[in-house]
Amino acid sequence: MIQSLPNPRNLIQPQANVFRPSNAASTTPQVTREDQCCGEPQPTTISPTTDAQPLPVGGDRQSLPIAIIGAGPIGLAAAANLVERDQNFILLEAGPRIAASIWEWRHVRLFTPWSYLVDPASKRILQSNDSWNEPNADEVPFAKELVQRYLEPLASDNRIASRLSLNRQVTSISRDGHDRMRDGTRNDAPFLIVAETPDGPCRFFARAVIDASGTWTTPNPMGAGGVEADGERQFQTHIRYGMPDVLGCDRNRYADKRVLVVGSGHSATGVVLSLVELANEAPETMIAWAVRRTNPAKLWGGGQADEIEARGALGTRVKAAVDDGKATLLTGFSIGAINEHPDGLEVFDVHGVSQVIVDEIIVAAGSRPNLNMLRELRLELDASTEATKPLGPLIDPNQHSCGSVPPHGAKELTHPERGFYLAGMKSYGRAPTFLMRTGYEQVRSIAAELSGDHEAARKVELTLPSTGVCSTDLANQEQGDSCKITSSCETNVSIETSNRCEANG
Structure with a gap:
């Protein structure tokens, strides 16, 4: 019928x-998403850095920076951990502002409170700045607030802002001089990152790569x-x-x-x-x-x-x-x-x-991960989830809820391509069981590994409640200023009904 x-x-x-x-x-x-509200995303107030310099002839690969792809919550947390370990890095964001993807759904109220949304290393950096107004740990913010009250202040810290480049849409990551088939001195070659910019293509070199670019732009x-x-x-x-x-x-x-x-x-x-x-x-x-x-x-x-x-x-x-x-x-x-x-x-x-x-x-x-940019890298992905292979069975949504995913770090996120890591939502592939706290622990462990602190990298500690933090609140409708909706293992959406179109920096 x-x-x-x-x-x-x-x-x-x-x-x-x-x-x-x-x-x-x-x-x-x-498929790409247009901005969800009132035209183009508002430009960030963060001052971007100049682009990374080409690898000098005879240069030492270990002197090159670590490249972080994506300046969302997980990418910025990776940057914060590398700052604390005094590591050189560059941070490449595809959008015209930090957390550009989150800004597209800024009308959404998250299901989890601030206590689950702030990375420990990031918090320490923010607390060193007297101007940061720390949110109440028990409050549940809108996505807009997550950006404005946490991520933008973090990205404004000069130790991060000086290494941040906006409008850098990464299209390819490979080994310099080595396609996927070539062995040679592969593990000794630096990573070559190609990005589209408003002024044309740009190339970056890095000794390691943390891809925290998420999955939002590939629904x-x-x-x-x-x-x-x-x-x-x-x-x-x-x-x-x-x-x-x-x-x-x-x-x-x-x-x-x-x-x-x-x-x-x-x-x-x-x-x-x-x-x-x-x-x-x-x-x-x-x-x-x-x-x-x-x-x-x-x-x-x-x-x-x-x-x-x-x-x-x-x-x-x-x-x-x-x-x-x-x-x-x-x-x-x-x-x-x-x-x-x-x-x-x-x-x-x-x-x-x-x-x-x-x-x-x-x-x-x-959504699903964008793997096209990684075609020249040697990756081992889980056949069903497209997550890192060792991680796949740990996050299978048929077996695990958000809170029951075992703690994991650099070891589970390692690929045959030495020095390359998927982190954050992208590391979960198509599995919907990702939690922000899990991503924070991932990049803490990865930063320790890349800094040579293998013991700290192996010591993965993360405690999550088995229920209650995986859902998004989209539709628990209220009379007045919001209409909420609840969602499991996704982003909590609570839609404001007034002052929705103002320009927020």
Whole structure:
């Protein structure tokens, strides 16, 4: 039976078994996210450093800096640990500001309090600066606050700011003079890092690399089987990935529109509930929710039996929204194609059956690591998660929750390519069980290893509660200034409804 979204414009209902292939190019796009709110990200106030110098002829590889890719929470924590160990490093950030990816979802309230969000080495550096106003450890911040109250003050410390370069989009990491196939003096060769900049390509040399670039900019596509749906590339102007600011700066895009949400995780659930809230104010807003699973029971969570009250309430609320007809749930829906329709976008399943016609699509189906930039390196990745191979079994989401992942450090993050480490969210590949505290411990251990303190690198100590810190709070709706939504092992999203479009530096 075909399920279709009710049409406020009396649109002709989609017909079964109508498959019209898209004219879009068949190549898989490199999907990127536009800024989530009010135009381009505001430029950081941090003064960037000058670019690293080329390796001098006959230069000593050990005199080269350690390169950190990504100036988010984990990359900055790596920098803080290297500062404490008096190590030379460079910090390359792809965006025009530090934590550029987090800034895209700055309207989100994190689920975890400040006590879980501040790296110990970073805290020591900040406390050495009398101007830092340390947040209350028990408060739960918005992502915007994480950047403004913690990450920007940290990046402003001259010991880090003097080594930071913005607008450096790394496109390739390799061994200088050695492609993937060549042995020779591979382990003695420095790393060569190529980055795109506003002035053209730039090259950096490093003795070691910590890739903490995250996964935010490579979201999973909406098509079944991990590939883009036919037409997904063609209709990008009507598709958003992740968590748009539905109740704030993106309101006009979705108000009184027919919106399809794709994904079965807590981020998707949160987006659905935000749209339901929007529909209370813009009554022609209509919501369809596409999930591949045929049994929706897991979507509702544990309800009152859930150990995490807010997470249980999330499932209860979204079930009520579906039961009350505020959102149309399309189960067993694996998307195969999108085609243009005279009054919107027509979405087909993998069998060519037209399922729904909508105006806008939000894909909240997780993300994956960008491995293209690492093609010339010798890596060993877990076959299913794309995490570092020794780490894969430790973080398998089928076996572990966020809090049950065993402590790990440089040893578990080592690759055949000596001196190269994946850290942070990217080290987990596709697994959603990453916690910021885990990433902080990773880079503490890596910094110790690269400093020659092997004993400290091996002594990995991390204690996490088994529940309660893995979820994001997207939809625990409040009357007034926020609409929250809870999510498991993801980023907690709490959407502010006022003062959302101001420029924050």
